Amino acid sequence: MEKLIQQIKQGKVWPFAGGIHPPGQKSLSNANPITRLPLPDKLVVPLKQHIGANGQLIVEKGQTVLKGQALTKPVANWSVPVHAPTSGIITDICQMPSAHPSALPELSIIITPDGKDCWCELIPHVSFADLSHDELINIIHNSGISGMGGAGFPTYIKADSRKPIEFLIVNAVECEPYITADDVLMREHAAQIVSGIKIMQQLLCPTLTIIGIEDNKPEAIEAMKLAAKDDESIVVQTVPTVYPSGGERQLIQLLTDKEVPSGGIPADIGVLVHNVGTLYAIEQAVIEGKPLIERVVTVTGNTIHNAGNVWALLGSEIKHLLDCQGFSPVPQQRVVMGGPMMGFTLPTVRIGVIKTTNCILAPDHNELAEPGPEQACIRCSACADACPASLLPQQLQWFAKSKEYDKLKEYNLFDCIECGACAYVCPSEIPLVQYYRVAKVEIKEQQAEKVKAERAKERFELRKERLEREQEARQNRHKRKPAITKSADEKQKVADALARVKSSDEKSDNKSAVAAAIARAKAKKNSGELEPDNSEVAKERAARKEQARAYKAQKEAGSSTDETTEDKKSAVAAAIARAKAKKAAKADEATPSEKSPVDDKKAAVAAAIARAKAKKAAKVEEASATEQPPADDKKAAVAAAIARAKAKKAAKADEAKASLEVIAAAEPEQIQDSAPLSAEDKKKAAVAAAIVRAKAKKAAKADEAKASLEVTAAGEPEQIQDSAPLSAEDKKKAAVAAVAAAIARAKAKKAAKADEAKASLEVTAAGEPEQIQDSAPLSAEDKKKAAVAAAIARAKAKKAAKADEAKASLEVTAVGEPEQIQDSAPLSAEDKKKAAVAKAIARAKAKKTQQEGSDKS
Ligand code: SF4
Ligand code: SF4
Numbered sequence: 089m090e091k092l093i094q095q096i097k098q099g100k101v102w103p104f105a106g107g108i109h110p111p112g113q114k115s116l117s118n119a120n121p122i123t124r125l126p127l128p129d130k131l132v133v134p135l136k137q138h139i140g141a142n143g144q145l146i147v148e149k150g151q152t153v154l155k156g157q158a159l160t161k162p163v164a165n166w167s168v169p170v171h172a173p174t175s176g177i178i179t180d181i182c183q184m185p186s187a188h189p190s191a192l193p194e195l196s197i198i199i200t201p202d203g204k205d206c207w208c209e210l211i212p213h214v215s216f217a218d219l220s221h222d223e224l225i226n227i228i229h230n231s232g233i234s235g236m237g238g239a240g241f242p243t244y245i246k247a248d249s250r251k252p253i254e255f256l257i258v259n260a261v262e263c264e265p266y267i268t269a270d271d272v273l274m275r276e277h278a279a280q281i282v283s284g285i286k287i288m289q290q291l292l293c294p295t296l297t298i299i300g301i302e303d304n305k306p307e308a309i310e311a312m313k314l315a316a317k318d319d320e321s322i323v324v325q326t327v328p329t330v331y332p333s334g335g336e337r338q339l340i341q342l343l344t345d346k347e348v349p350s351g352g353i354p355a356d357i358g359v360l361v362h363n364v365g366t367l368y369a370i371e372q373a374v375i376e377g378k379p380l381i382e383r384v385v386t387v388t389g390n391t392i393h394n395a396g397n398v399w400a401l402l403g404s405e406i407k408h409l410l411d412c413q414g415f416s417p418v419p420q421q422r423v424v425m426g427g428p429m430m431g432f433t434l435p436t437v438r439i440g441v442i443k444t445t446n447c448i449l450a451p452d453h454n455e456l457a458e459p460g461p462e463q464a465c466i467r468c469s470a471c472a473d474a475c476p477a478s479l480l481p482q483q484l485q486w487f488a489k490s491k492e493y494d495k496l497k498e499y500n501l502f503d504c505i506e507c508g509a510c511a512y513v514c515p516s517e518i519p520l521v522q523y524y525r526v527a528k529v530e531i532k533e534q535q536a537e538k539v540k541a542e543r544a545k546e547r548f549e550l551r552k553e554r555l556e557r558e559q560e561a562r563q564n565r566h567k568r569k570p571a572i573t574k575s576a577d578e579k580q581k582v583a584d585a586l587a588r589v590k591s592s593d594e595k596s597d598n599k600s601a602v603a604a605a606i607a608r609a610k611a612k613k614n615s616g617e618l619e620p621d622n623s624e625v626a627k628e629r630a631a632r633k634e635q636a637r638a639y640k641a642q643k644e645a646g647s648s649t650d651e652t653t654e655d656k657k658s659a660v661a662a663a664i665a666r667a668k669a670k671k672a673a674k675a676d677e678a679t680p681s682e683k684s685p686v687d688d689k690k691a692a693v694a695a696a697i698a699r700a701k702a703k704k705a706a707k708v709e710e711a712s713a714t715e716q717p718p719a720d721d722k723k724a725a726v727a728a729a730i731a732r733a734k735a736k737k738a739a740k741a742d743e744a745k746a747s748l749e750v751i752a753a754a755e756p757e758q759i760q761d762s763a764p765l766s767a768e769d770k771k772k773a774a775v776a777a778a779i780v781r782a783k784a785k786k787a788a789k790a791d792e793a794k795a796s797l798e799v800t801a802a803g804e805p806e807q808i809q810d811s812a813p814l815s816a817e818d819k820k821k822a823a824v825a826a827v828a829a830a831i832a833r834a835k836a837k838k839a840a841k842a843d844e845a846k847a848s849l850e851v852t853a854a855g856e857p858e859q860i861q862d863s864a865p866l867s868a869e870d871k872k873k874a875a876v877a878a879a880i881a882r883a884k885a886k887k888a889a890k891a892d893e894a895k896a897s898l899e900v901t902a903v904g905e906p907e908q909i910q911d912s913a914p915l916s917a918e919d920k921k922k923a924a925v926a927k928a929i930a931r932a933k934a935k936k937t938q939q940e941g942s943d944k945s
Contacts, residue, residue, distance in 0.1 A: 089254070092344065093296055097323055102345040104338045106476040107330040108509045110265050110429065112304060113455075117388040118268035120396040122276060125412045131173050131199040131403035132184050132440035133159065138234035139241050140166025147197065151178045154208035156379050159197050162229060166242050169232045171379040172208075173401035176201040187425060187442045189432040189525075196440070199403065210377035216287055221248075224291055224374060231373035232380045232443075237334075237363030238430065240444045243370065246360060247291050254358035255344055256294035258285060258367060260301040260308065261327060261334035264427030267447040269384040270364045272397045274301070274308035277368055278315035284367030285322060287374050292360060297322045298343045299364075302329045331429065332507040336361050338476050350500050365446070385441060387413040389450035391421065400441045407437040409448055417450070420458075424449040428456055429508040463516040471510035471520060477503045481510035481520050488527035493534060496527055577611070584611040588626065 393414030
């Protein structure tokens with residue numbers, strides 16, 4: 089190391105491979121000092137002027153800003169802010185063409201200067217030695233300083249290197265033709281550059297600082313040596329003029345004989361390289377407190393009248409620089425940003441100066457001829473000989489054309505510094521550097537996509553693992569105890585469990601239960617352990633049985649309660665039915681015409697029963713009457729009438745009772761609920777009622793006929809005595825009997841009419857109980873039917889009444905003149921029999937009367 093340092097201090101340099109010697113053309117612009125341009129009409133400040141992310145915008149359109157005021161703030165890695173180059177108003181924030189060969193739009197801040205060029209508050213640190221490492225780094229960072237040699241790498245990253253630095257190299261070579269910005273800067277501001285070197289020495293603590301300057305810049309060499317004469321740690325080293333000696337890797341090899349490994353960085357070998365313009369900016373930021381808002385730009389070329397170096401505000405349009413320096417464009421004028429070797433032709437001169445803009449070249453056609461058409465590679469190897477990175481440019485070109493990116497990486501494409509030496513020497517006019525640039529961009533995009541896909545895959549794998557863990561955890565939560573290797577005892581337990589299951593399935597099989605119990609006992613005895621796992625199952629089964637028994641008991645209790653309740657309900661319903669029947673009977677007696685159809689039905693049934701009883705009683709009485717001796721006919725007739733009256737009364741009482749009983753026993757639901765019957769039940773009930781009524785009517789007619797015969801036999805002796813002379817008393821009695829018979833017929837007629845009315849109501853109730861029950865308005869059809877039924881009932885009643893009258897007339901006639909009756913109409917056998925009996929009675933009475941008269945006489 090000491091030897092190396094000694095060699096360096098002795099001025100030894102080490103050559104690098106390749107390199108070319110193009111015409112310098114530096115005298116066009118380095119003869120005059122740096123000039124300061126007037127304020128432009130507008131400034132276009134791109135947010136991105138370096139390698140890395142954009143800063144966050146902290147101003148807005150219309151806002152007034154001061155010179156040096158921050159427009160963005162750093163937020164992400166490798167992002168550095170930008171500042172207002174002068175005071176003015178932000179007129180727009182929009183996309184503008186970028187200072188790039190593609191001129192892709194970049195978000196830019198448009199500032200209209202107010203002409204005052206008023207600085208914001210500055211915080212200078214004259215004694216920077218008192219500042220800490222971080223304070224210095226923050227100042228450098230917030231000042232927006234990035235590499236001004238052309239790469240644009242954020243300076244605070246390089247200044248904050250964690251790797252030990254042996255050599256701090258100041259790149260003042262400026263090997264590219266036409267460019268003299270660093271040369272004149274060193275001439276005029278060597279002291280400030282040395283101050284910047286000292287700030288970096290404070291941060292990096294290098295063993296040696298080497299200032300590399302090409303030997304074609306004698307004034308700059310002298311100025312730098314003068315400025316650094318008091319610092320032995322700083323060595324000003326003169327290097328030969330070979331292009332591209334200003335390349336970072338090439339300069340390191342020139343000054344230290346160290347070679348940066350492929351894919352590595354200078355810090356890996358303990359070397360750090362800074363451009364002189366960057367060091368000047370560091371000095372301005374730390375000591376003066378000024379952020380990076382301007383830089384020295386060489387404006388040169390044969391079309392520039394006042395070629396030279398100018399202090400150009402960042403954001404100043406190229407057109408402004410050209411105009412200020414006397415630009416006389418030629419036809420098909422090209423304006424190149426950078427040098428003729430590494431620069432690129434601008435698509436427009438409305439692009440603003442950025443931090444890496446070191447030169448604006450406006451050559452005429454003699455200076456920089458238009459490249460001719462591309463021709464096929466002749467494999468001359470001139471490109472390989474000129475390549476300072478020891479690459480194979482022709483191979484890289486082929487792989488780039490065929491997009492064989494793996495091959496490009498294999499052939500170290502990224503070691504190419506894009507110096508253009510290969511293209512400069514190529515006789516086939518092949519734009520080799522353009523192919524490399526495009527290939528690098530495509531490979532970087534491919535790598536970015538690959539990284540993105542790998543991150544997505546990594547996230548997917550992590551998510552998949554997480555889901556599997558969660559699923560496994562859920563399964564473990566619900567899983568039973570893990571199965572254990574079956575031993576002899578466990579096999580016995582399994583057999584025991586199977587036996588219990590079998591016994592449970594065949595409960596009636598006591599033998600299985602006993603066998604299971606024996607098996608359990610054996611298992612318990614053999615194992616001496618607890619019951620197998622199915623004991624819990626047995627417990628659960630017992631619990632279910634107990635639950636079933638409880639449920640059954642509860643259900644039985646509930647059913648008994650229901651039965652009791654039903655009994656109570658039935659009793660109450662029966663009582664209500666009886667009460668209703670009683671009330672209906674009373675109402676029927678009081679207002680028979682207002683009876684409801686149901687009451688009429690009940691009454692009809694009761695009346696039928698009563699009539700049957702009355703008929704039976706009448707028959708019994710009739711039999712007894714016929715058995716009585718005809719000695720005292722008058723008394724017997726009176727007694728018979730009294731007996732019939734009693735029987736009739738008893739029959740009515742029985743009828744009422746029977747009605748209640750029938751209603752309560754036979755149709756409790758109808759009476760209780762007065763619920764509407766089904767159509768079938770109603771029809772049946774109507775038929776039954778009609779049959780009962782018919783029977784009752786027949787029986788009543790028979791009773792009336794009998795009564796008429798009896799009354800006639802007992803109460804009308806005068807008519808019976810027509811064949812024989814009657815006494816005055818007998819005639820009187822006969823008259824009374826005739827009157828009684830007439831009254832009986834009238835009652836029978838009235839009863840028949842009442843029955844007909846009831847029958848009509850019953851028929852209507854049986855057919856349409858709801859209408860009658862609810863007194864709902866009947867439809868026209870129903871009314872018509874009801875009217876027809878009522879008419880039929882009235883006709884029947886009228887016919888029955890007429891038949892009764894005819895019978896009564898016949899009976900009276902038969903009593904008085906049986907022969908005439910027999911002639912006028914043929915009598916039935918029974919009527920004839922009755923007539924014969926009546927005639928015999930009449931004759932017996934007449935005979936008796938005659939005997940009594942003869943006895944008296
Ligand atoms: S541009 Fe690349 S390949 Fe061509 S000479 Fe320069 S370093 Fe080599
Ligand atoms: S210099 Fe041009 S022609 Fe010669 S080998 Fe290289 S690419 Fe081919």
